[in-house]
Amino acid sequence: MNLSWSRLARLSRKELRETLRDRRTIITLVMMPLLVYPLLSMALNRFLLSSAGPGTSGFVVGVETVDESNWLQSLINDPRSKPPEAILQASGGDLAEFKVVVVQDGTPEQALLANRLDIAAELLIAEGEPQTINVTAFSGDQASQSARRILIERLHWLKLQDTTNILQRVVPEFSSFQVTTSEIGERPSGNVLASIIPLVLVLMTITGAVYPAIDLTAGERERGTMEALMASPVPRWWLLLAKYIAVVCVALLTAVANLGAMFATLSLTGLTQMLAGEGAELGVKEIVLIFLLLVLFSAFFAAVLLSLTSFARSFKEAQAYLIPVMLLSLAPAMLSLMPGIGLNGPLAVAPLLNIVLLAREILANNVHPLGATLAVASTILYATAALAVAAKLFGNDAVNRTSERSIGSLFRRPEVATTRPSVGEAGMVIALLLPASFVVSNGLMRWLASQSSDVNVTFQLALNAVALVATFGLIPFAATYLGRHRMTLTYRMQSTRVGFYLGAAIIALGAWAFAHEALVLADEFGLALLNEEQMERTRGVLDKWKTISPFVLLATMAVAPAVIEELCFRGYLFSAFSNVLSPWQTIMATAVLFGLFHVFVGSTLLVERFLPTTLLGIALGWLAYRSGSVWPGILMHFLHNGLLELVARYHEHLAFLGAELEDSRHLPPLWLAIAGACVLVGVGIVVWTRPRVETVSAESV
Amino acid sequence: MLQIHALTKRFVAENEVVCAVDGLSFSVGPGEVFGLLGPNGAGKTTTLRMVLGLVSPDEGYTEVAGIRTSINPFAAKAKLGFVSASDGVYPWLSVREMLLYFADLYGVQPDAAAERLTILAEVMDIERLLDRRAGTLSTGQRQRVTLVRGLIHDPPVMLLDEPTRGLDVVGVQTIFRYIAHLREVGKAVVVCTHRLDEAERLCDRFGLLHRGRMRYHGTLNEIRTESGRQHLVEIFDDLMNPVSHVVETPT
Numbered sequence: 001m002n003l004s005w006s007r008l009a010r011l012s013r014k015e016l017r018e019t020l021r022d023r024r025t026i027i028t029l030v031m032m033p034l035l036v037y038p039l040l041s042m043a044l045n046r047f048l049l050s051s052a053g054p055g056t057s058g059f060v061v062g063v064e065t066v067d068e069s070n071w072l073q074s075l076i077n078d079p080r081s082k083p084p085e086a087i088l089q090a091s092g093g094d095l096a097e098f099k100v101v102v103v104q105d106g107t108p109e110q111a112l113l114a115n116r117l118d119i120a121a122e123l124l125i126a127e128g129e130p131q132t133i134n135v136t137a138f139s140g141d142q143a144s145q146s147a148r149r150i151l152i153e154r155l156h157w158l159k160l161q162d163t164t165n166i167l168q169r170v171v172p173e174f175s176s177f178q179v180t181t182s183e184i185g186e187r188p189s190g191n192v193l194a195s196i197i198p199l200v201l202v203l204m205t206i207t208g209a210v211y212p213a214i215d216l217t218a219g220e221r222e223r224g225t226m227e228a229l230m231a232s233p234v235p236r237w238w239l240l241l242a243k244y245i246a247v248v249c250v251a252l253l254t255a256v257a258n259l260g261a262m263f264a265t266l267s268l269t270g271l272t273q274m275l276a277g278e279g280a281e282l283g284v285k286e287i288v289l290i291f292l293l294l295v296l297f298s299a300f301f302a303a304v305l306l307s308l309t310s311f312a313r314s315f316k317e318a319q320a321y322l323i324p325v326m327l328l329s330l331a332p333a334m335l336s337l338m339p340g341i342g343l344n345g346p347l348a349v350a351p352l353l354n355i356v357l358l359a360r361e362i363l364a365n366n367v368h369p370l371g372a373t374l375a376v377a378s379t380i381l382y383a384t385a386a387l388a389v390a391a392k393l394f395g396n397d398a399v400n401r402t403s404e405r406s407i408g409s410l411f412r413r414p415e416v417a418t419t420r421p422s423v424g425e426a427g428m429v430i431a432l433l434l435p436a437s438f439v440v441s442n443g444l445m446r447w448l449a450s451q452s453s454d455v456n457v458t459f460q461l462a463l464n465a466v467a468l469v470a471t472f473g474l475i476p477f478a479a480t481y482l483g484r485h486r487m488t489l490t491y492r493m494q495s496t497r498v499g500f501y502l503g504a505a506i507i508a509l510g511a512w513a514f515a516h517e518a519l520v521l522a523d524e525f526g527l528a529l530l531n532e533e534q535m536e537r538t539r540g541v542l543d544k545w546k547t548i549s550p551f552v553l554l555a556t557m558a559v560a561p562a563v564i565e566e567l568c569f570r571g572y573l574f575s576a577f578s579n580v581l582s583p584w585q586t587i588m589a590t591a592v593l594f595g596l597f598h599v600f601v602g603s604t605l606l607v608e609r610f611l612p613t614t615l616l617g618i619a620l621g622w623l624a625y626r627s628g629s630v631w632p633g634i635l636m637h638f639l640h641n642g643l644l645e646l647v648a649r650y651h652e653h654l655a656f657l658g659a660e661l662e663d664s665r666h667l668p669p670l671w672l673a674i675a676g677a678c679v680l681v682g683v684g685i686v687v688w689t690r691p692r693v694e695t696v697s698a699e700s701v
Numbered sequence: 702m703l704q705i706h707a708l709t710k711r712f713v714a715e716n717e718v719v720c721a722v723d724g725l726s727f728s729v730g731p732g733e734v735f736g737l738l739g740p741n742g743a744g745k746t747t748t749l750r751m752v753l754g755l756v757s758p759d760e761g762y763t764e765v766a767g768i769r770t771s772i773n774p775f776a777a778k779a780k781l782g783f784v785s786a787s788d789g790v791y792p793w794l795s796v797r798e799m800l801l802y803f804a805d806l807y808g809v810q811p812d813a814a815a816e817r818l819t820i821l822a823e824v825m826d827i828e829r830l831l832d833r834r835a836g837t838l839s840t841g842q843r844q845r846v847t848l849v850r851g852l853i854h855d856p857p858v859m860l861l862d863e864p865t866r867g868l869d870v871v872g873v874q875t876i877f878r879y880i881a882h883l884r885e886v887g888k889a890v891v892v893c894t895h896r897l898d899e900a901e902r903l904c905d906r907f908g909l910l911h912r913g914r915m916r917y918h919g920t921l922n923e924i925r926t927e928s929g930r931q932h933l934v935e936i937f938d939d940l941m942n943p944v945s946h947v948v949e950t951p952t
Contacts, residue, residue: 007805010805011802011805011806014794014798014802014805017793017794017798018791018793018794019793021793021794022793223789223790223791223792224787224788224789225788225789225790225791227755227783227785227787227788228783228785228788228803228850229806230753230755231753231754231755231778231781231783232778232803232806232807233774233775233776233777233778233779233806233807233808234775234806235775
């Protein structure tokens, strides 16, 4: 079958034609931009004019009598009420205008309530001089609050000047200190558009891509055209590519239409100057850059949305998947509105967030080349990965068939016992583990923080172990019980050869050292995201550990995690995943999950733990696969954790071995060489030991 | 033209292995209409899906016009036409656009496709529908368009899955005429149905499936002789209710 570009173009054209003729697409493509922006600009205009600062003729101050008006106006006009130049420059350089009016009908307060004034003032004049000046502002109104603040400041400057002059006349040597001000740091761009456009891009490309993504994938199934499509002699990825091109085009068109409408509205209403600052004009370069950004946004969203909608069996199901994604996408988009966040460090590769920040940097004319390159490259990578997932899912037979299971069936115990849990059940367990561990670990931390600091350390560690059992222990156990699966096979508790235990023990003797090094390295390269306060707290915890029995430490920090985590990851999840995945895929999937769950600690994300823990997970998974049992992994996990904890507890006693952990924190090279040799010997033993063949006979079911 | 050798497919449903198709073999020659019959869940659709390459078999293989689907799936797919009762249309495309799209999918050159469409439109009486939006067609019109779609690339083998399901008398007659036309132009046709009375009228040979296995296979007369029953309905009743058969036999 000849897969030419012209054919791809024809296939894409059909998808595009189908989408563009649909009136639902027309609504997002034409109606939204035509209606939304004029309405939004009206609201924005109103908001900006009423809140950002004084109106065209300055702040309006209302007073009751002509006398008050004259006095107030003369005080404001007095040059001594002007703040010193440095302070004036810090707040923009312009002196605010005030227009004092005499309220004709009703009191100034009533006029203020009716929004005819910015502030009301009352001057008590006695003996031809104002004695008190009372300024009333409208609660919650930005303009009114600003007017009050500025007016009071001006009156204070006047008072200060007066007082200083009098004092200097009386005490000629009197001199007071001068207050000046300056600013440091990068001044955030006054260009509000640079922050708003990325948000609009996110919203509009998603809005544009959602409908075609659903219609061209889940819609095929719903219309009954999927089977005929799949029966045709065209590779699935080719069909999907045509659909992808169509979705990208519609997303682009929608975003272009929206941006066009937005700019047209802004320039027609004169809001551009207000949002982008004086003299800001959109040149050809900016327009080209915005268009390129649009391509990037559309390419990313179209791929992500297609990967989700390809999995959905119906339009409704696809919508259910997409709504949370759309809401989630708003979070990074909102971040673009925040100052102080830049395209550097891990943020340069954070999906979506990186392109939102890139958009902001480009529009603010402040691009960091490395960050920008990383952002574009990683986004292309994410889009390709999402597209690959979509191509695998699209038209998949398993997806085509409707599952007979309902929500209720998840909680009904089946009548017949089965060997192992299914992947779906494992997915449910993971979905429950995440919030459960979040709630339990945060709850525990908050409770400990609320107690006085003298909570027994042993008790704290015991609580930690209980929390572990309650989440990673109980949830898979409950799932195994409810699913009526055989405990031995689900948790892979079969016996295995002695060689695996020996290999596991020797690997663990060396592996802890590399885990330690990985943490130190992560810290050195600035990957550690613990702040100083958290580090201090961690050091405090480590100091406390030195006061308790090593057996308690081992029982809570080595035995409990080894048993519970191994039974969960290399037991329950491993046996569930191995139903559908190849051994290496199973090892990798469980290892990545193992790594991810170690990243979430309380409300912090310990990103530096991901790599070492995932690597340990791979080693444990490989051992579990080779041995066909969870036990050698438990031994290795126990020894690994135990050695790390003991080194942390006794490091000052280890100085005689040449380890000066406190100073360098790196382990001595000799230690690393020995550790490396241990790992190699251990791996050799595991490789050399004949694997235990996993047999599940029909009778054992 | 179509040869099926020991096709087997097992599914895992709720942790239980179900053998949907078990060692199925048959062949269909040019100009022959083969009825793949069986109650719901017998494995007919799974067999068709394996032939179409939508599901890969656990064992066995299929040859379409001498091409093994496992070795050259796309070349084999190009020789197959497929029509199912659940086939839909693209509502926003015109009938012509939709049919030419499928011709393109099957690698038919645009000029040849347009020519072929003119001939088929006349045969299936859809000339007046060609420039209408597919979403505005009636059920009968949509069915005729779907039948043309299956033939647009002139495949030597046609697979029809429950083609009369949900159709009225006129619709069923259209299917009958369509199958007669396919036979006339020398296509190898496989019709999957559980409408046994229709199958008796339509097909030259039959395969009776029950729980994934071929229970009877041959012409109507051969099956009658083998089973000792006159009608396919009775044979099926025996298959479905073996006990009643034992009770009934002495009477």
